[in-house]
Amino acid sequence: MKRTYPANIDGQIFYIDEDAYLMLQDYLQQLRLTFKGTEGAEIVSDIESRIRELFEERIASGANVIVKADVTSVIETMGRPEQITDEVQMDREDCSDESMQGSRVQQEESKPFVEFNFPTRKRLYRNMKNKIFGGVLGGVATYLDWNANILRLLYAVIACCNFWVPMLVPMVVLYLLGWMIIPPAKTPRQILEMKGEPVNVDTVGQAFMENSPTAAPNGQEEEPRNFFSLILAVVGxxxxxxxxxxxxxxxxxxxxxxxxxxxxxxxxxxxxxxxxxxxxxxxxxxxxxxxxxxxxxxxxxxxxxxxxxxxxxxxxxxxxxxxxxxxxxxxxxxxxxxxxxxxxxxxxx
Amino acid sequence: MNIDNLKSQMRKGMLEFCVLLLLRNRDAYASEIIASMKEAHLIVMEGTLYPLLTRLKNDGLLAYRWEESPSGPPRKYYSITPLGLQFLDQLKASWDEICHTVNHILLPSQTPPPINIDEE
The missing domain is CATH 1.20.1300 (3 helical TM bundles of succinate and fumarate reductases)
Incomplete structure (x- = not known):
């Protein structure tokens, strides 16, 4: 079972598998990075409308959902950004020998498509795989790369303190606020963003695997249910x-x-x-x-x-x-x- | 000397020429142009065409208009401009010249007449 997204491609709605969706998103993002400015925006939107046509053909031939193979074939048909520029931009003024060699060297250095990573901003989510109530502290701990149980203990100690007012009420309210405001990490993409890992086809696949119940027990994020966390859970x-x-x-x-x-x-x-x-x-x-x-x-x-x-x-x-x-x-x-x-x-x- | 590189360079030089040729008699939208060019084995990557069209349009050789399509959103129909036709004439002359030269070397005994593209 896979999660699908409805995606609007050039005014048409398609249902796309999550991995296919990410792949397509990466592809379009790469095109946008390659073709800049107003001219570039036009090129990318034209390519997008061609992708829409190709997907429509796919749907017309009986598919319900766009899967990864469809996106791969579309990318093969359209060509990767470096292939497109390589075919086209030679006759611009930059086709002197030096820059040609430069671009070729650059191309050799550029990574293959699937490994293309965008720097992913780490985001605060509630950690649903390491939680006692709502996963707020688990999420904060993941965000800060701390140990969740230490953070929980710290939080509980502060909550029990009595400065000029009892801290219990504000700390509980703070926790509930966090629960309300911070979104839970549910999809593989969110889980990766929570850990600050790059979101691409490979890692999403991995997150899928880790997320599935069969592979869960050895997941890194799953902290051992020791005595301490058991007590915390009961007390909680x-x-x-x-x-x-x-x-x-x-x-x-x-x-x-x-x-x-x-x-x-x-x-x-x-x-x-x-x-x-x-x-x-x-x-x-x-x-x-x-x-x-x-x-x-x-x-x-x-x-x-x-x-x-x-x-x-x-x-x-x-x-x-x-x-x-x-x-x-x-x-x-x-x-x-x-x-x-x-x-x-x-x-x- | 890389043979693939040389081949692709030869093809690249012709791409603009062929797009203008295709649009000389009738207007077409991108997918139609792609279909013709793929039929002629001119392009492998479809994406190649889009930067090309945009550039030709920005240089004033092509113009486009939006036209309703029987299915889906409106299509962008490209047409050649007078400037484009002028440009095409020059390119054609140069193409004839190249053909003539190459054929002259290729077949030294029987020099064929230059290929007349108009009657193709």
Whole structure:
């Protein structure tokens, strides 16, 4: 089984296998590097439209997906960039003997196509093969070339410290933020980018192999499940369960508070029976109601997110989509800032 | 002296000439030109043609227009410009000359008349 990408080639959608896709991408990138400027852009786009035609022929003859062999044959038909320039650019003014020899030497030095590597920028991903909760610290450790367990221990120690405030809450929040924001390394390409290895046909193939369950046990990235990480995992699950319970309580409490205060406020405004209202400590100032409602809603949403996150870890529940996470995050930030603002106003009254 | 290199140099000199020749009587889009040139064993790598066309276009020897195609996106149809025709005449004269010279050496006894490409 292979992952396929839908790719738009000259306005036409093709489904392309991942390795074929990377190969084609490399090829077009090489063409772009070879043919520069506006003239070059035109050449490359013309070649791309020819590739589209060749693929269309392939699809017309019954193929559903463009595979690596198709891309190889296209590259053979079109020619590699150095072959094309070699055929064409001789009659420009640079065809004096010296530069001809120069270009030939250069060509001999240039590597064969498949080994062509682009410098790959190392990227931060969550390491899904070395994780306890979400792979955040595993990913950071991979990014920094550190040992993940040492980083985890360090993180846990800092979280247990008590400077001028208990560090547990900010560290947990920081972790959850990382979980939300940092994408997981799922595809072979992402795994390679996470390790900072070049992404090309060979390495992707290798990553495929390492990723498949049969070859996994000896993968380099897989750290031995020793006693230490087992303890960490157990402690982590307990902490996560605790956080889940806290989240559920916050959700329920927040909702109850939100609804009841809201009800009280309605009562205050629309009833002619002021008795109940005068028994409340805040004497029915609407801003206090609003303030409490905002904070209860903030607590409820935070609790819901926490409960869901722990459910994801403990019961393998489906994770929320990225959009949901970001929306909830923004809502929470807005609510908290609004709550602070309203509280400040209320306190100054 | 590398024989392949020499051969490819001989072919290279003719590429532009042949593209102009192909477009002399009718307009064509890149794939058609490629098909004709492959038929004539002029090019091996299809990609070769694109830099060539772009360069000829930028030098004012060719022009192109977009034309709807029965299937897929519009195609880029190339046509020869008056300047291109002028250029082609000069190239043809020079080609005749080369043919004449080579044939003269190749077959010293019977000097054939220069090949008239117009009637091909």
């Amino acid at each position: 699950k307990v902490v996560m369960g605790f956080l889940g319970i806290v989240g559920c309580l916050a959700l329920i409490g927040g909702l109850i508070s939100f609804l009841s205060v809201g009800a009280c406020q309605l009562w205050y405004h629309f009833s002619y029976v002021p008795d109940l209202v005068w028994r409340l400590p805040w004497h029915g100032e609407p801003i206090y109601f609003v303030c409490i409602m905002i904070w209860s809603l903030a607590a409820a949403i935070a609790g819901w997110a926490l409960a869901w996150a722990s459910a994801c870890v403990l019961f393998n529940a489906g994770a929320a989509s990225k959009t949901t996470k970001i929306t909830v995050f923004i809502m929470e930030i807005l609510l908290i800032s609004l709550g602070i603002a309203v509280s400040v106003v209320a306190a100054s009254m």
